[in-house]
Amino acid sequence: MPxxxxxxxxxxxxxxxxxxxxxxIGMAGVLLRRNxxxxxxSLELMLNAVNISFIAFSKFTQxxxxxxxxxxxxxxxxxxxxxxxxxAVAIFKRFKEVNIKFFEHLRG
Amino acid sequence: xxPDVFLFWxxxxxxxxxxxxxxxxxxxxxxxxxxxxxxxxxxxxxITLNAYFIAGVQLIVYAGAVMVLFVMVIMLxxxxxxxxxxxxxxxxxxxxxxxxxxxxxxxxxxxxxGQKSFVGELSKxxxxxxxxxxxxxxxxxxxxxAATKELGVALxxxxxxxxxxxxxxxxxxxxxxxxxxxxxGGTHAK
Numbered sequence: 553m554p555x556x557x558x559x560x561x562x563x564x565x566x567x568x569x570x571x572x573x574x575x576x577i578g579m580a581g582v583l584l585r586r587n588x589x590x591x592x593x594s595l596e597l598m599l600n601a602v603n604i605s606f607i608a609f610s611k612f613t614q615x616x617x618x619x620x621x622x623x624x625x626x627x628x629x630x631x632x633x634x635x636x637x638x639x640a641v642a643i644f645k646r647f648k649e650v651n652i653k654f655f656e657h658l659r660g
Numbered sequence: 661x662x663p664d665v666f667l668f669w670x671x672x673x674x675x676x677x678x679x680x681x682x683x684x685x686x687x688x689x690x691x692x693x694x695x696x697x698x699x700x701x702x703x704x705x706x707i708t709l710n711a712y713f714i715a716g717v718q719l720i721v722y723a724g725a726v727m728v729l730f731v732m733v734i735m736l737x738x739x740x741x742x743x744x745x746x747x748x749x750x751x752x753x754x755x756x757x758x759x760x761x762x763x764x765x766x767x768x769x770x771x772x773x774g775q776k777s778f779v780g781e782l783s784k785x786x787x788x789x790x791x792x793x794x795x796x797x798x799x800x801x802x803x804x805x806a807a808t809k810e811l812g813v814a815l816x817x818x819x820x821x822x823x824x825x826x827x828x829x830x831x832x833x834x835x836x837x838x839x840x841x842x843x844x845g846g847t848h849a850k
Contacts, residue, residue, distance in 0.1 A: 562668045565771050567709070570672050572767035574679050574698075576760055581683035583756040584747050589688050589734060593695045596726065597679055600702050603718075611709040616807075616814050619714050620822075623815065626721050627826050631833040633726045637733045638840040644737055653748075 567608035575601035586651045588643065592636045599629045667708055675701040688739060692730045699723040713808040 574597060581594025603622045610618025640650065647654055678701065681694035699722040706715035747753050815823060 559669075560662075560665055562665055566668065566672075567705075568771050569768050570675065570705075572771065573676055573764065576764040576767070577676070577679040577683065579763065580757070580760040583760065584753065585683055586747060587688060587739075589730065589737075590683065590691050593682055593691055593730065596695065596722070597682060597698065600699065600722070603714075604702060604705060607706055607709045607711045607714060610711065616810050617818075619711050619811055620815050620819050622711075622714050623717065624822060624826060626717060627830065630721055630726055631830060633729055634837050635833060635840070637729055638837045641733060641736065642840060650737055650739060 564608055564612045568605055571601045571605040571608070573601075574598075574604065586653055588640045588650050588652055589637075591652070592633060592640070595636075596629060596633065599625060664708065667704075671701050671705050671708070675705070688734050689731070692727065692734060695730070696723055696727045699727070710807065713811055 578594045578597030578601060581597065582591050585591055585594065603625055606618045606622045606625070610616065610622075644650055675698055678694045678697040682691050682698065685691045685694060699718065703715045703718040703723065706712075706718060747756065
C-alpha cells in the first residue's frame with residue numbers, strides 16, 4: 553500500500569521508476585515478439601526510456617549536460633532505425649517474410 | 661492533488677499503457693500507432709521536466725520522421741496480421757518472461773530501497789548541493805528561451821567534438837543505408 557506522499561510528491565525516483573518500467577516493456581518486446589519491425593519499435597521504446605532518465609537527472613541536478621546527451625541519443629536512434637529498416641527491407645525482398653523464425657540461420 | 665502531480669500520473673499511465681500496447685497488438689500498424697502515442701507522451705514528460713527544446717526535437721524526430729519510416733516500411737511489406745506473432749515454446753517463453761520480471765523487480769526495488777545509495781543521496785543531499793552549485797548558471801537561464809540558449813551554448817562549446825562526430829556518423833549512415841537499399845541481395849545474390 554503506497555503512502556500518500558508517494559502519490560502526491562513527484563520526486564526523481566518517480567521518473568526513474570517510469571523510465572525503468574518503459575525499458576523493461578521494450579526489453580520484453582525484443583525478447584517475445586518475432587516480427588522484425590516490432591522488434592525495432594521495442595528498441596526505440598528502450599532508447600526513449602533511457603532518455604527519460606537522462607532528462608530527469610538533468611532537471612533534478614540542474615545540469616544541462618543530460619539534455620545534450622539526449623540530443624546525441626536521439627540522433628543515434630534515428631540512424632539506427634534507418635539502418636535497421638533498410639536491413640528489414642533487404643531481408644523481406646529475399647525471404648518474403650518478416651518473422652525472424654524463418655531467417656535465423658542468415659544463409660541462403 | 662496539484663495539476664503537476666495529476667499530469668505526471670496521467671502521462672505515466674499513458675506511456676506505460678501505450679508501451680504495453682506496442683508489444684501486445686499483433687497487427688504491426690496498431691503497434692506503430694501505439695508507438696507514436698508513446699513518443700508524444702514522452703515529449704509531454706520532457707515538457708513537465710522543463711526540457712522544452714528536447715521535447716520539440718522528440719516530436720519532430722520520433723513522432724515525425726522515425727514513425728513515418730516505420731509506417732512506410734509496414735505498408736511496403738503489406739502484412740495484415742501475423743501468423744505467429746509471439747515466441748513459440750512454453751518453456752523458453754516462460755524463461756524470457758521470468759527474466760523480464762526479475763529485471764523490472766530489481767530495478768524498481770533498487771530505486772525504492774536505495775534511499776541511502778547513490779540514487780537516494782542524489783535525490784536529496786547531493787542534488788541540493790549540485791543544484792546550489794549550478795543555481796547561478798541556471799538563474800541566468802530562467803524561462804524557456806534562456807534554457808534553450810544555455811543548451812545551445814553548451815552544445816557548441818563544451819560538446820563540439822561530439823557534435824562534429826555525429827555529423828560524420830550521419831554521413832556514413834546515409835551512404836550506408838542507400839548502398840544497403842540498392843544491393844542486389846548481397847551474399848544471397850543469384
